[in-house]
Amino acid sequence: MDRYAKQRLFGLLARGAAALVVAVMVLVVAVTIYRGGRVFLTDPAIAITPPGSRYMLEGDGGFLHAVLGSLFIVVPATVVSAVLAVSTAIYLQSDYSSERFSDVVNMFLNVLWGTPPIVYGVFVLTIIIAIGARTSLFFGIVAIAIFQYPIMTRYTDEALRSAPEAVKEATYGLGGTRFEAALMTFRAALPGIIAGIIMGFARGIGDAATVLFTTGRSTNMPGGLFEGATTLPVLIFDQAMSFNAEVRSHAYAASFVLIVAVLALIIVSKLLAGRYARYAPGGRHS
Amino acid sequence: MTDTALTTENLTVTYTGNREVEALKGVSVEFPANQLTAIIGPSGCGKSTLLKSLNRLHEIQPNVEISGDVLLGEQSVYNTDEPVPELRRRIGYVPQTPTALPLSIYENVAYGLQIHGDYESKADLDDRVEHYLRKVNLWSEVEDRLDAPGAELSTGQIQRLCLARSLAVEPDILLCDEVTSALDPVSAETVEETLESLKDEYTIIMVTHSMDQAKRLADEVVFLYLGDCIETNDTRSFFENPQHERTAEFVSGHTVVGDDDDDESESTAAATTVAAER
Numbered sequence: 001m002d003r004y005a006k007q008r009l010f011g012l013l014a015r016g017a018a019a020l021v022v023a024v025m026v027l028v029v030a031v032t033i034y035r036g037g038r039v040f041l042t043d044p045a046i047a048i049t050p051p052g053s054r055y056m057l058e059g060d061g062g063f064l065h066a067v068l069g070s071l072f073i074v075v076p077a078t079v080v081s082a083v084l085a086v087s088t089a090i091y092l093q094s095d096y097s098s099e100r101f102s103d104v105v106n107m108f109l110n111v112l113w114g115t116p117p118i119v120y121g122v123f124v125l126t127i128i129i130a131i132g133a134r135t136s137l138f139f140g141i142v143a144i145a146i147f148q149y150p151i152m153t154r155y156t157d158e159a160l161r162s163a164p165e166a167v168k169e170a171t172y173g174l175g176g177t178r179f180e181a182a183l184m185t186f187r188a189a190l191p192g193i194i195a196g197i198i199m200g201f202a203r204g205i206g207d208a209a210t211v212l213f214t215t216g217r218s219t220n221m222p223g224g225l226f227e228g229a230t231t232l233p234v235l236i237f238d239q240a241m242s243f244n245a246e247v248r249s250h251a252y253a254a255s256f257v258l259i260v261a262v263l264a265l266i267i268v269s270k271l272l273a274g275r276y277a278r279y280a281p282g283g284r285h286s
Numbered sequence: 287m288t289d290t291a292l293t294t295e296n297l298t299v300t301y302t303g304n305r306e307v308e309a310l311k312g313v314s315v316e317f318p319a320n321q322l323t324a325i326i327g328p329s330g331c332g333k334s335t336l337l338k339s340l341n342r343l344h345e346i347q348p349n350v351e352i353s354g355d356v357l358l359g360e361q362s363v364y365n366t367d368e369p370v371p372e373l374r375r376r377i378g379y380v381p382q383t384p385t386a387l388p389l390s391i392y393e394n395v396a397y398g399l400q401i402h403g404d405y406e407s408k409a410d411l412d413d414r415v416e417h418y419l420r421k422v423n424l425w426s427e428v429e430d431r432l433d434a435p436g437a438e439l440s441t442g443q444i445q446r447l448c449l450a451r452s453l454a455v456e457p458d459i460l461l462c463d464e465v466t467s468a469l470d471p472v473s474a475e476t477v478e479e480t481l482e483s484l485k486d487e488y489t490i491i492m493v494t495h496s497m498d499q500a501k502r503l504a505d506e507v508v509f510l511y512l513g514d515c516i517e518t519n520d521t522r523s524f525f526e527n528p529q530h531e532r533t534a535e536f537v538s539g540h541t542v543v544g545d546d547d548d549d550e551s552e553s554t555a556a557a558t559t560v561a562a563e564r
Binding site for chain 1: 343346348374375380383387389390398401402437452
């Protein structure tokens with residue numbers, strides 16, 4: 001085979017692979033949006049209606065409890081996790097920590113990232129059992145925060161790592177302290193850090209396995225921090241298993257809400273990151 | 287004879303990474319006050335190392351050992367109770383790659399003053415920002431967009447912004463690491479003009495790999511070769527009447543070819559410098 005034939009073949013394979021991935025993605029999103037949209041848009045109120053007493057059996061009422069459950073779990077978890085992740089990454093990348101130590105920690109974070117979320121769920125469940133507590137919103141927050149932490153830390157670490165060394169040198173050159181230099185590097189890396197936090201949020205809001213064991217599958221409105229609750233992914237799972245067609249159709253509606261929320265989130269993060277990218281060294285290109 | 291602003295005394299810098307490399311081997315040089323001194327020499331011979339060790343910028347990298355001392359006037363840079371940031375403030379540093387801080391043009395210049403709390407009011411800060419932007423001939427180009435991100439300027443403008451930023455904290459000495467090497471010829475000329483206009487007021491120590499630039503700008507030249515200081519002299523004598531054989535060879539453009547040992551250690555030194563700078 002001559003060089004140009006090889007080039008063509010490679011191009012063909014690459015395009016084929018890309019087409020396959022994009023096609024599957026478009027299919028999933030389109031089916032969810034189409035089927036979910038059909039149910040949801042005929043009765044958008046189901047997203048803000050509390051479930052009726054026989055909701056999981058006959059689909060009376062709506063799934064506000066899961067929408068709120070998702071928000072009440074993922075928002076606090078993201079805040080807690082983001083603070084921890086950003087602090088860790090700044091520590092690892094700053095001149096407070098040795099390179100070898102950072103490498104070891106990063107290796108463990110990669111392992112944690114690859115750990116299936118159900119493991120976190122079981123892990124927190126064992127704690128719940130050990131201290132004799134019940135599954136509740138609180139433990140959902142804990143489990144999701146643990147799940148998000150390695151994702152956000154690795155993203156932030158990479159963002160800080162790719163910030164130019166000259167930013168740090170320039171800050172030191174002006175008489176900046178280590179803290180000020182770390183802060184400046186943080187600002188330079190902000191677009192990447194925002195992307196990481198949003199990515200953690202999106203993964204957190206979409207995860208069912210961690211919540212299943214720690215918060216439960218309550219069909220009531222969330223009653224308090226130490227009461228049971230449920231989230232959209234868990235609800236979708238339960239609904240999709242239902243014998244009742246009405247309940248199953250609500251699974252599409254809930255999926256629609258979830259996917260639109262994640263999509264909106266990613267768009268917001270792009271806009272936000274773009275705003276800061278103008279300031280990042282290297283300008284809009286970075 | 288002019289005063290001496292900065293003196294190195296038997297300054298030795300060793301990179302203690304995978305392979306131990308002595309990047310500077312007991313360098314003793316005097317940098318005269320209010321003059322521009324150019325540090326020249328082949329790649330990897332310790333130019334940047336010398337520059338960065340003058341304000342202890344090395345200490346932000348791992349695996350560096352330093353012995354000897356640097357004197358800022360009478361004061362020791364390495365054996366002092368003064369916090370290092372305060373020292374670095376007096377010995378400013380302009381990095382090789384033109385890099386705006388991730389702030390607006392205005393904030394880039396104001397940043398140093400802000401961290402040191404070195405201004406009286408917002409109006410005072412405004413005045414100073416304008417003053418230093420004028421000093422580097424950038425004011426007319428940016429006065430109507432001070433709130434725009436610094437990173438949106440052209441590379442040449444960013445480099446002048448970096449100079450303004452460094453000058454704003456009123457350093458006694460300005461260290462410039464190949465500040466024109468990343469610029470196109472026209473921007474480089476503008477930066478050179480700026481340096482030229484600054485050298486009466488400040489002590490500037492500049493690393494350059496361009497001998498023409500050293501000839502044009504420098505009052506004094508320091509020639510480093512493989513971590514040794516071979517020769518220092520005023521620019522004219524240095525180029526017209528080199529005292530040392532290696533200098534003569536380097537100046538005449540015949541790259542110094544040492545014996546095999548020399549070559550090897552040179553390339554190692556270069557590799558290590560690169561590794562350490564990453």
